[in-house]
């Protein structure tokens with residue numbers, strides 16, 4: 001990845017670009033939006049952000065994206081998305097939005113390298129799973145460390161896995177994983193769970209699930225794939241090791257949307273509020289993928305939302321052009 005991002009200092013004069021459609025984010029949502037907009041000859045510009053290809057580029061193998069019966073590498077998949085969008089005229093810029101002004105059209109988006117004035121904006125800035133930030137986690141992500149049971153459960157058939165977290169999503173995902181795995185050990189930093197009572201009962205009574213309380217993982221260890229975790233009991237200070245085939249981390253999920261907090265309505269978790277047609281409170285600004293989706297969070301759903309948001313933006317541009325030409329005529 002070759003980033004040339006720099007902050008614009010006061011004596012730099014930012015390069016100003018007028019574009020019909022600006023897409024923030026180069027994950028499945030952003031690149032799918034780019035493909036649809038490019039095929040409508042809008043010459044969309046995609047700002048990649050810091051993570052070219054988005055979250056899925058972090059994983060070794062994707063087996064639930066249709067069209068790839070043998071699976072496809074996460075990075076390979078988004079490379080193909082990018083290539084297809086560029087083939088039709090999308091421009092990919094290794095840059096990120098740093099400030100937006102959505103108070104009027106064209107929308108003003110400041111970036112590390114310049115400034116864009118965009119007739120329409122698609123926000124596809126995605127989200128990030130909260131990390132444990134322990135040694136081994138980053139190195140083994142996609143090789144036993146996972147943040148998504150729907151994505152990776154299949155890889156752990158008849159395996160022993162560890163789950164970190166004690167909220168609703170940790171227990172929901174654990175119960176989902178019981179259909180594949182041999183055993184689940186939930187490691188939780190407190191002596192009680194935060195999840196709803198019914199979920200707690202189901203998890204506690206499930207024969208495949210057991211708990212280690214008052215404990216945290218301090219290291220994930222493995223060569224090619226995860227082999228074991230180091231666990232510290234935070235009340236006694238005792239450290240132990242537990243062999244495991246996988247570590248699922250469910251301690252939170254944060255959309256990358258703070259940049260829009262002054263202009264758009266966000267829900268209590270930070271997801272951009274949107275309609276079913278992917279419109280936001282501001283005409284001409286659309287949202288696609290995980291930035292506005294707390295529910296599905298998959299490559300296919302994000303890509304689908306990207307395509308739909310681009311179709312909406314194309315319709316919006318057409319309608320506003322027709323309106324303008326009527327004003328000129330009258």
Ligand SMILES: Cc1cc2nc3c(=O)[nH]c(=O)nc-3n(C[C@H](O)[C@H](O)[C@H](O)COP(=O)(O)OP(=O)(O)OC[C@H]3O[C@@H](n4cnc5c(N)ncnc54)[C@H](O)[C@@H]3O)c2cc1C
Pocket residue numbers: 024025026027028029030047048049050051052053054055056057058059061062063064065095096097098124125126127128129141142146147148151152256259288289290291297298299300302
């Ligand atoms: C390790 C891992 C494995 C996964 N495996 C699977 C799987 O097997 N199958 C599956 O369906 N799903 C999987 N997922 C989930 C899937 O990756 C996401 O649902 C999907 O990537 C969401 O797409 P998105 O485009 O909405 O956002 P993201 O992929 O999060 O992309 C967001 C993009 O926005 C950019 N961005 C952020 N801020 C800015 C800014 N200020 N300016 C410009 N750009 C910005 C980022 O750089 C990035 O390019 C996995 C996720 C992870 C973390």
